[in-house]
Amino acid sequence: MxxxxxxxxxxxxxxxxxxxxxxxxxxxxxxxxxxxxxxxxxxxxxxxxxxxxxxxxxxxxxxxxxxxxxxxxxxxxxxxxxxxxxxxxxxxxSLDALAFDAAAGGAVPAGSAFLAGTDARRGEVYWAAYRAPSQSGALPELLDGPHVGTASTLPAGQPLVGRAAGLYPDDVDGVPAFAASDxxxxxxxxxxxxxxxxGAPLRDTSPLYLRESDAQVPGPRKRATA
Known part of the structure; x- marks a missing residue:
């Protein structure tokens, strides 16, 4: 293939x-x-x-x-x-790829729950929750997400892989080997x-923005007054 x-x-x-x-x-x-x-x-x-x-x-x-x-x-x-x-x-x-890397690299124990997160800017992270496969070469199971929010709002007690872990080390339980990964x-x-x-279904290419664009259509101009 x-x-x-x-x-x-x-x-x-x-x-x-x-x-x-x-x-x-x-x-x-x-x-x-x-x-x-x-x-x-x-x-x-x-x-x-x-x-x-x-x-x-x-x-x-x-x-x-x-x-x-x-x-x-x-x-x-x-x-x-x-x-x-x-x-x-x-x-x-995209977070599926990050979770796959962490599971395939042995960064999270087989069968355990973990988080994958990337930099969403504005002091926030994009994240999703997964379960590591118990079988080598299998895909992690998506448990929840994706979401966007501050690092302090992520589920507690679960290790986080991805760049978000390196950005907010005081708020999350990061996995050092994957703390700078995208x-x-x-x-x-x-x-x-x-x-x-x-034979499993794949997504179409609809984007997961999770937030509105920073660019906004300007409103009508104010009329000049006498």
């Missing part, structure tokens, strides 16, 4: 996977240039791998939660590529692949 995955819920990441092997990848921590870097990154990765877009089995997009502008850039790019190449397009919640496109593709192999 040949999958191209993109995620811009936090960092901009792109990955090409052949089955479980990463063939090419790109990551940029600059949250202001998602729209500019994605298309060139996809072109370079496919060119270096000698793969045409039409040969892909699917394009996978991280649907967030994430800030409006960055998340939209990734979804628009993924939708455009899927349309132009005429290949299936699937959505995966969702990764390669893990996004692995989550999608396991679901496709199991």
């Amino acid at each position: 040949l999958l191209l995955a993109l995620d811009t819920s936090a960092a901009a990441t792109v990955a090409l996977l052949h089955d479980d092997t990463v063939v090419g990848r790109f990551a940029s921590a600059d949250t202001r240039s998602h729209a500019e870097v994605l298309a060139p990154a996809v072109h370079r990765i496919l060119s270096e791998a000698g793969v045409a877009g039409t040969e892909l089995d699917a394009v996978v997009a991280g649907v967030g939660p994430g800030p409006f502008t960055g998340l939209r850039a990734g979804l628009v790019t993924a939708r455009t590529l899927g349309f132009v190449w005429d290949v299936p397009l699937h959505g995966v919640m 969702p990764d496109a390669a893990s996004l593709a692995r989550v999608a692949r396991l679901r496709l192999l199991a």
Whole structure:
């Protein structure tokens, strides 16, 4: 299975996977240039791998939660590529990729509940609750979420993986090995692949913004008075 995955819920990441092997990848921590870097990154990765877009089995997009502008850039790019190449397009919640990394890396005990969280800015975090699989290679079970809120409002007594843990160490029980982690496109593709192999449903590419955009349509101008 040949999958191209993109995620811009936090960092901009792109990955090409052949089955479980990463063939090419790109990551940029600059949250202001998602729209500019994605298309060139996809072109370079496919060119270096000698793969045409039409040969892909699917394009996978991280649907967030994430800030409006960055998340939209990734979804628009993924939708455009899927349309132009005429290949299936699937959505995966970005926090699922983060939770998968933590469970696969042994950062949380098998069968235990844990949280995955990313930076939502404004002093808040995007988060969801999971249960680690008891079987190696399986996917974590989503228990609750996604949500957005302050770190102090997260469920107590559950370890937190993801960048949110490093941002608010006094409010959460962070897992040090994953305290600076963001969702990764390669893990996004692995989550999608396991679901496709199991015949499990995937999301569409509707974005999980969870908040209104900062940009607002201005109201009517006030009439000048004499």
